[in-house]
Amino acid sequence: MEFLNTREFAQQLDAKDKLAKYRDEFLFPHVNGKQVIYFTGNSLGLQPKRTKAYVDEVMDDWAKLAVEGHFYADKPWWDYQERFAGPLSKIVGALPSEVTVANTLTVNLHLLMVSFYQPTAKRFKIICEEKAFPSDQYMIKSQVRFHGLEPEDAIVEIKRRPGEHNIRLEDILDTIKQVGDELALLLIGGVNYYTGQVFDMKTITKAAQDAGAYVGWDLAHGAGNINLELHDWNVDFAAWCSYKYMNSGPGNASGLFVHEMHHNDLDLPRFSGWWGHNKERRFLMEPNFDPVRGAEGWQISNLPILSLAPYLASVEMFDEIGMPALIQKRDVITAYLEFILHEIDREVKGHFEIITPSEPAERACQLSVFLHGEGRTLFDYLMKNGVITDWREPNVIRLAPVPLYCSYEDMYQFGQILKAGILSHR
Template structure:
């Protein structure tokens, strides 16, 4: 298709978009009476209109039923979390029993590390990417110290090559091979938050598993964004947040994946709690912990259903729209956005370097603004564009297929031109 930098072309693309109707399913913030161009779904997804109904349902049940809502609500609270597992399993490529929802992302990574980071003398190192998201860095260093090791020695950070903005998969594979006798764990972000690069999770997992090394993935920027096949890739464990591409609300709950080979085992070290015990005997208040025969064995507490309700609301839309359809639109949106950026360069100058690799990206384009500073970002914000700024001079743009339009991409280009000429 011949792309065109015109409003008419963008409107035609929106008219032909089979997912275009979902834009109206979201509440888009406004500035000066016009919807903003929202590019930060990689930080916080927009609110679906149906969310309030799901939350209000629980509030109403709480008001009318009190504690009996656990068993007598239309969606009983005691098994509310089970409703999220099947749609989530489709999104991350898992079996239903391999997925559950609990806590928040870094909390879950810490809890999973109890089971899956089992360092020994001589085999205690963790392989990760250089400059992982700060929360992951803090989590990894604190786990290493907790076990009595020095992070400087225990963390193997795979760096980008000199002068490059992306990681090379071969460098991860080579690092695993080099340190195979010392590695207790490989734990990497599936999509890097800064440059938007999608890691080759299948290849990295396969290499680590060949040497009997446990593999986990932080999927904060991957879940609901890219195609995932956690079960088939033979991943040991993974966790993700729900408030970015899955639109469940600020700071909301996290999903976890635990491969079925670890289910129904009592020999796995785990921090345990009431909601991880067998459902059938949970209310017998037995002193012995009997784990659920699935990922729910890692749960600790009574399901926080008011937090789960927005997540379930969003997942109903993922059930209506497959990840395949979302990815198809996402590729078109990012492709059109890339075209617009190049057209702006051609028409008015500027030097935009997209540091997100074209063959390994999801919704996000990270753009290095050569010769431009934060004043351009501030101008965009003042004109109703909501991107994200990362030092020293990178703007992250994440057009989300559920609610961003092709017209958004065109309008952004027009505002960007004015900002450069300003």
């Protein structure tokens, strides 16, 4: 498609957009009395208007039924999480039995590593990416130390080549070969939080499993954003947060995936709890743990229904739309934003560098822009003028044109504000 940097062209794209109506389903902050251009759905998604009704329903049931709400609410609390299986399985490409919700992201990754990181004297190494999200770095190091190992011995980081911003697939595959039969686990973020790079999860998963390792993915920036086929890719496990692209609210519940090939392996170690016990016998209060045969067998505690209600509102919206439609718009609006950035850079003779891969297969709903020659003052100008974006040291802004609620006219208007901001500081 040939783009134009005009308001009229952007409005024409919006008029043809089949998802445009969903923009009105969300609540936007306002700056200087105007609705913001919101680029931080990769950090915290906007609140869907329908969320309040889902939360109010739980509050009303609690008020009217108290403990009986577990069984007699319109959506009984004791099996509330089962309503996620169908829609979540479509979002991540899984069987309904392979997904569930529980805890928060890093907690779930820790619990899954209990099962899938069992180092031996020979096979003990973990491959991860250089500069993974800090929480993943802390988690992996603490797991290694928990098993009596030293991070410098057990953790292998795949590094970027000098002068490059992204990790090459061939370097990942070469690292897997080099570690060989010492590799116990590969655990990488499916979408790099800083650059927005999307990894070839299918190819990487197969290579690591062929080396005899388990494979897990942190999908914090992937779920609800990219095409996922976790079951068909044979991924062992994955987990994701729900408050970024899936708009469930700050710090909300996590989703997790465990491939069906592990569901009946009762020798696989795990930390167990009452809510992971055979649900047909759960209230018999038996002393020995009999896990649910599925991802729910990795649940531990009674689930936080008030947290799940906003998440359910969101996944049902995703189910209405479908990931193919979201991805289709995601690709076009991200390409249009890329075009706008290049146009503004040309007009002001700036020094923008988009460090997110230019290949559509290697990126999703994020462009990370290195502002050579521009500083924090430009970011502050954007924020004060109604563009909510994200700053990352040393000099990067992350822009996420979320297809559910961002418009093409937003992209055009952002370009005009960006241009004004640059010129005002010269």
